[in-house]
Amino acid sequence: TFLHNIILSLALKYKPEDLELYLIDLKGPEFGRYKQLQQVGAILVDKTDELITYEVIGNLVKEMHNRKELIAESGGDLAKYNKIHRQTPLSQILLIVDECQNLYKANSENHNLARKIVDAITQIATEGRAFGIHLLMATQSLNNCPLLDAGVLTQFQDFYILPCVDTDAKMLV
Secondary structure (H helix, E strand, O other): OHHHHHHHHHHHHOOOOOEEEEEEEOOOOHHHHHOOOOOEEEEEOOOOOHHHHHHHHHHHHHHHHHHHHHHHHOOOOHHHHHHHOOOOOOOEEEEEEEOHHHHOOOOOOOHHHHHHHHHHHHHHHHHHHHHOEEEEEEOOOOOOOOOOOHHHHOOOOOOOOOOOOHHHHHHHO
16 A cells, blocks of 8 residues: 555656656566556566566666766766756656565575676665666565665665564664
């Protein structure tokens, strides 16, 4: 319900040229209902094909590097870039991952690919905000997530902790 409210509020508030949503639900088809929204760039509804997950997230990393170069030419600030390039501004991009704990579990069939996905998420978390690429990661539990390190958690500015187990709350608070 929390994520649905966020997605719908963003879709109502921002035009497609101002916001692009990438929605990943690693346990089910919750986000399928948003395929008609013009703001949606991609929807993945499970983790059955890790290569597709990596391609989507990897493309966001490539976009981040492209933006880095473009923005550097305009003084290193997204707002300045968009003022200079009013005809072709860069939209904000938001990657929403539900059940994100599944990205950080070590039980992947392809451990190297799983590690690349985690590294790409970490890169977006570390650098993305400066270039208009943001993350919203949601989970019901962080148990059994050996690939999740404290480094990526420190990159998140806000935590919204709904009822959860004590170990998760202690990790985040």
